[in-house]
Amino acid sequence: MSVTSDGVPRQGVPEGEPYQRVPEGEPRQGVPEGEPRQGVPEGEPYQRVPEGEPNQGVPEGAPNQGVPQPMLPAPSPSRAQPAAATPGAPPAGPHDSAPTAAPARDLRVAAQPVPPARRWRRRVVRASLAAVPLALLLGFLAFVQAAIAPVMRTPGETDGIVVLTGGSERVATGLRLLAEGQARRLLISGAHPEAGLAEIASAAGIDPAPFAGRVAVGHAAATTRGNAVEAAAWARSEEMRSLRIVTAGYHMPRAMVELRRAMPGMPLVAHPVPSAALRAPGALWRPRVWALLAGEYARYLGAWAGLSGAFVPRRETHAT
Numbered sequence: 001m002s003v004t005s006d007g008v009p010r011q012g013v014p015e016g017e018p019y020q021r022v023p024e025g026e027p028r029q030g031v032p033e034g035e036p037r038q039g040v041p042e043g044e045p046y047q048r049v050p051e052g053e054p055n056q057g058v059p060e061g062a063p064n065q066g067v068p069q070p071m072l073p074a075p076s077p078s079r080a081q082p083a084a085a086t087p088g089a090p091p092a093g094p095h096d097s098a099p100t101a102a103p104a105r106d107l108r109v110a111a112q113p114v115p116p117a118r119r120w121r122r123r124v125v126r127a128s129l130a131a132v133p134l135a136l137l138l139g140f141l142a143f144v145q146a147a148i149a150p151v152m153r154t155p156g157e158t159d160g161i162v163v164l165t166g167g168s169e170r171v172a173t174g175l176r177l178l179a180e181g182q183a184r185r186l187l188i189s190g191a192h193p194e195a196g197l198a199e200i201a202s203a204a205g206i207d208p209a210p211f212a213g214r215v216a217v218g219h220a221a222a223t224t225r226g227n228a229v230e231a232a233a234w235a236r237s238e239e240m241r242s243l244r245i246v247t248a249g250y251h252m253p254r255a256m257v258e259l260r261r262a263m264p265g266m267p268l269v270a271h272p273v274p275s276a277a278l279r280a281p282g283a284l285w286r287p288r289v290w291a292l293l294a295g296e297y298a299r300y301l302g303a304w305a306g307l308s309g310a311f312v313p314r315r316e317t318h319a320t
Contacts, residue, residue: 143297147250148278154269158183159240162231164224164247164255165190172204173273174246175211185214185238189230190221222313224254224303228262235263242267248275250293254300258308 161183163174171188178186188200197215201208208215221230235243243263247255249272259268283289302308 139301140294140297143250143253143300144293146253147275147293147296148284149249151249151272151274153271156269157181158242158244158267158269160184160235160238160242161186161244161246162227162234162259163188164227164245164251166248166251167273167276168204169273169276170246170248171200172206173271175201175204175206175215177244177246177271178211178214183244185216185240186211187216187218187231187234189218189227189234191217191219193219195219223308224251224299225258225262225308226313227255228258231259232262232266235266240266242269244269244271246271246273248273250275250278250296254296254303257300257303261306 161174161177163170163186165171165188174186174188177183188197191200195217197211197217198208200217201211216234218230218234221227231243234240243259243266245252245255245259245268252270252272256268256270260266277283277289277292299308
């Protein structure tokens with residue numbers, strides 16, 4: 001082993017090799033900044049290891065301690081990385097190709113075919129959802145046409161007449177039918193609690209004297225459903241076998257639904273009265289008229305669906 005002039009052995013330098021000094025200002029490779037140079041006496045220059053000589057004190061394959069490892073760029077996922085060289089194997093030639101990575105496995109699940117029964121149900125649901133708005137629109141148009149159409153009245157006598165309050169024209173029509181002998185008794189359903197026959201007939205411009213004892217005034221009803229309940233109780237008490245119903249034309253569909261539900265099997269004759277609001281010139285150009293018809297149509301659908309009994313006014317609750 002060679003030694004320095006001071007008698008210190010030169011580690012990592014083969015015998016016979018000249019001592020290599022590190023030029024002034026050159027970084028000391030392999031020694032971190034500020035770390036002492038192990039194995040080199042103080043004041044001696046750093047000795048380089050000749051090319052091809054192993055570093056003494058470092059196990060084969062271990063990284064050089066104190067030497068920062070260079071940061072390599074991350075491999076691109078789209079490119080296959082070459083396999084690590086096997087120790088002792090000859091270096092790869094310029095024409096040697098890198099091994100190709102295995103193709104990525106397709107994790108997508110193939111779409112399962114929809115069973116015919118499920119497809120048929122979906123089509124039915126979609127068709128139903130599209131048909132409901134159309135049916136409501138067509139029903140409303142038919143309802144409006146019936147409300148504004150000329151009144152078609154059924155002639156003939158009945159045992160009784162039921163007038164559903166809501167306008168003086170209804171009361172006047174009912175009293176006129178009674179005077180003509182179309183029935184023997186008349187019920188005015190849904191009158192104000194403090195109103196009697198005299199007040200009601202006077203409001204309609206008719207003398208009440210000829211009708212004394214033939215007209216009953218009901219005060220219990222506050223809704224169309226209440227009118228039906230009140231009319232059914234009156235018909236049973238008077239032993240009526242047929243009734244003529246007098247109300248406004250646009251109100252007649254809902255009234256007949258409630259009356260038939262309250263008196264199943266009872267013959268009912270509709271006698272609609274034209275509404276003054278619908279007879280006015282240019283009535284169909286007024287938003288208020290359309291709001292009236294739309295609201296009545298919605299209530300008719302509720303009565304047809306049996307929802308009119310969900311809310312019972314206090315007045316009808318006390319009456320029952």
